[in-house]
Amino acid sequence: MLGTLQPPRTLSRFPLYLTSRPVTLCTLTAQSPPSTSPAHSQILSIRHSLLTRQVTAAQLAESYLSRLRLTEPHLKSFLHVSDSDAVLRQAALLDQRIAGGEDVGPLAGVVVGVKDNICTADMPSTGGSRVLEGYRPAYDATAVRKIKELGGIVVGKTNLDEFGMGSTTEASAFQVTANPWDVSRVPGGSSGGSAAAVSARQCVVSLGSDTGGSVRQPASFCGVVGLKPTYGRVSRYGLMAYASSLDVIGCFGSSVADTGILLHAISGHDRLDATSSKREVPDFASQFASINLLESKPLKGLRVGVIRETLDEGVDAGVISAIRGAASHLEELGCSVTEISLPSFSLGLPAYYILASSESSSNLSRYDGVRYGNQAVADELNSLYGDSRAKGFGPEVKMRILMGTYGLSAGYYDAYYKRAQQVRTIIRKSFKTALDENDILISPAAPSAAYKIGEKIDDPLAMYAGDIMTVNVNLAGLPALVLPCGFVEGGKVGLPVGLQMIGAAFDEEKLLKVGHIFEQTLQNCRFVPPLIEDDTAW
Amino acid sequence: MMASTIFRSIQNHPLLLYQTALFRRKNGVFYCTMKSTEAQTATQEKQKPPLPKIMKQTKTSDKFSKDYEAVIGIETHVQLNTLTKAFCGCPYNYGSPPNTSVCPICMGLPGALPVLNSKVIELAVKVGLALNSKLSLNSKFDRKQYFYPDLPKGYQISQFDVPIASGGYIDLDLPVEFGGGHRRFGITRVHMEEDAGKLLHSENGSYSQVDLNRAGVPLLEIVSEPDMRTGIEAAEYAAELQRLVRYLGVSNGNMQEGSLRCDVNVSVRPIGQAQFGTKVEIKNLNSFSSVSRAIDFEISRQVLLHSQGQGDQITQETRLWEEGAQKTVTMRKKEGLADYRYFPEPDLPGVILTKEYVNSILDSLPELPEVKRRRYEKMGLSMQDVLFLANDVNVAEFFDATIAKGADVKLAANWIMGDIAAYMKNEKLTINEIKLIPQELAELIASIKGGTISGKIGKEILFELLAKGGTVKGLIKEKDLVQIVDPVEIEKIVDKVLSENPKQLEQYRGGKTKLQGYFAGQVMKLSKGKANPGLLNKILLEKLNAQS
Structure with missing residues (x-):
């Protein structure tokens, strides 16, 4: 325990040097070091160490692998871990190229976790479902291909709620992932494995997918940075579809810069995805070095809207307090912060569950046992379908298929699917208006911090309600960045709380800039979970 | 990847289950028939012999069908x-x-x-x-x-x-x-x-x-x-x-x-x-x-x-x-x-x-069958001819190209529908596969019309062109097939035939005038088919009837 920071039992954290509030709010334990150094980009420092030959890619990979081996029994964040020889071979290859003075990509030596609903050609991809147990795709998803081309090393496939349907990873067909901050708690979901893996530094960055908050909510629960890009920014090719009009591949990192660099690596038009945007991808990465933090008001003039409806009843007081603290922090940085109202906000949840379930009922039709995956033994065709799917899908997936099938059925379509689409249009418009008047909108990423494993497993409505903060953003197709901004009581040392920043479509650049400055100026908060607190590297 | 995917577990109950399962799909009819790929049309099919009457009920219902x-x-x-x-x-x-x-x-x-x-x-x-x-x-x-x-x-x-x-x-x-x-x-x-x-x-x-x-x-x-x-x-x-x-x-x-x-x-x-x-x-x-x-x-x-x-x-x-x-x-x-459960495809x-796009496609459309048929009709072709020619786009294009070279419409139609179609049918070729090109058909028609060659020679040339290609002019020259239109030359041949067949000449002049055909054939044979038939007959008649 020596030499590590103990997150305090106060409800939120404020930057020390900017805040006018009493310093005592950020109580430090006696043992804590004086250092308040903020999160730094692991990707940039890896690059620096590799190119200056301070360390080899093989050494780096080995250190991640050994930490992974050590922590994995507690966390179970991976459904499949790459063969360590193969990982080390890739690293050694990079070392050879570096030694030979060759150019290596910006992700050279970066160990990446990939959510298991994203296809990888050389390892199993199950989507967390029994129906695809043992399935090995014929191809790499575009995002994975790009990561590999830029030198990234895929270290394994992370756990998730089956096909992304869930908020805890408890709906995985194979295992439940634990939260590194308190292993009795859920890491969030559905990208819980990817969030936990980054939080516990089992990998440098990871890919998740976000249909209704599946990157942002686990980022909040696990105290890491999660980025949900604009719909169309990243190719969905190779992402097992849950709800096609909402799904995006997103990024996890332990710093804003890392998520930005990863996003840059995987962004851009893909001729294999007709919904991917042809917009140019700005160089998100270059700005992280150049931001002048010496300026006293680096975000002067930035208009920030706090979404009133997200700080209402049903949201934990500690979370509200942390978000209000983050708002004050932004004010200190020069932002003009106002409270705004999105009257359509509460409509998002029912609309989301109708649309997502409807699309999923269609998208999951292909898992029929005919061409791949588990096939039931049956006497005739209907049993073949029925049994393969009955045995292959878990209860949460079945429930959503049933809901979606109902919502699309003749006679119900207008009342459900069509109406939900109309709500979606209203939500999109109200966000547009709010983002015309504000540069970014902020809210919590979830109404609470991580809860106990099993706590909501029998209460799907309570679990669905937890998505209230995030689903509207998917319905509107907007980008959102979640980054840790404080703590609430819980676990051994407190539980992290994530701040959600929502930007205008394709304006990830602004979110990353604001997020980076916020993170770099947030003092005395290190979001390193107790599970690895003895690891001196952190 | 998989060369062939098998789902073994579907049992095939011969009569009921199998059929219902097989045809559950709305659009699903399985076409497994492997027949000749020869283009067929409703019109051509009708030339097939009528199928035997199978059902009695057809006859029974005939008397009600008018109601x-x-x-x-x-x-x-x-x-x-x-x-x-x-x-x-x-x-x-x-x-x-x-x-x-x-x-x-x-x-x-x-x-x-x-x-x-x-x-x-x-x-x-x-x-x-x-x-x-x-x-x-x-x-x-x-x-x-x-x-x-x-x-x-x-x-x-x-x-x-x-x-x-x-x-x-x-x-x-x-x-x-x-x-x-x-x-x-x-x-x-x-x-x-x-x-x-x-x-x-x-x-x-x-x-x-x-x-x-x-x-x-x-x-x-x-x-x-x-x-x-x-x-x-x-x-x-x-x-x-x-x-x-x-x-x-x-x-x-x-x-x-x-x-x-x-x-x-x-x-x-x-x-x-x-x-x-x-x-x-x-x-x-x-x-x-x-x-x-x-x-x-x-x-x-x-x-x-x-x-x-x-x-x-x-x-x-x-x-x-x-x-x-x-x-x-x-x-x-x-x-x-x-x-x-239709819904909009989100992918x-x-x-x-x-x-503009629609207009550009509109401008690029070819002449369509209905317009073509009306045009052919206006050109004076019978409906039978119109339907035949316009039935197959390639035939229609061949015909259009032929008349574009100035060929007589009716003659071109007749050649295409007659000897050319018969040849295609026998050889199982499409009009794009024959060696004859529209320009040469036009040339052939013109050569016959202009009297350079006889219709009979024309037919011979046609089959040569169909099978081997080449030009009408080239073939005429190569085979020395130019029609003999010089009366003096024809007269010489007639004289020769008459002198070589005194017996038949006597019979003719004795009243067996049917022998005219025999003489005409002999003259044509001697001229290797090149004698202009009109001239030949005219001169032959004159000579046959001269000294009676």
């Missing part, structure tokens, strides 16, 4: 001849070994996404315009959902409430041998969709295999208004659609390969009744004649039931045309309306057509 009227509508699926499939880069070649033209997208692998081949839009717009339809400048794709092993994604990408084209009509002329007459049949809609794969069933029926080569191949579904009243009208409608897509070059329209498939809806009602009768759908129609015969059979069946007061026994069902037995049999009864952006 009833049939109402027929057709859904046609046309396979578009794009280089690659509708939503992926796989090529499609009919008859390739199973699962050799597949990829993650058309196999419906997890994570794969469709991307529209823009050529599909272009061809759909062409057909929409050619059918005089209204194009939707903003249309979209939808998912039509049902489970079947040949449907890899569990849904078919199709168009539901906003088809790319709606309304419209098609004009056609009924064949003369069926009384002729012009018809205009309404088109309800044209929409784009993807084809499904095929199931291949093992001989003992213990398992079935899935071939996904055809999965994702672009189709146009063309739905007609219920405007047809007889089997012939329906068959001619289908034949005209085939003609249209071939003229447009959007499909090979081959029914045997399944590139053009017709599902027919037939109902019968007492004449004068406004309300439609209960409709029956007929599938498995692999030729125009089966379309015609299946409908006529079905009309008779329904009329008979009506006339016996058993009209209520006509239920809404899908019936299968059995080519061998020449009858329709129940395939499946409708179990209420199928719910395909594909909307289909937006600009007016």
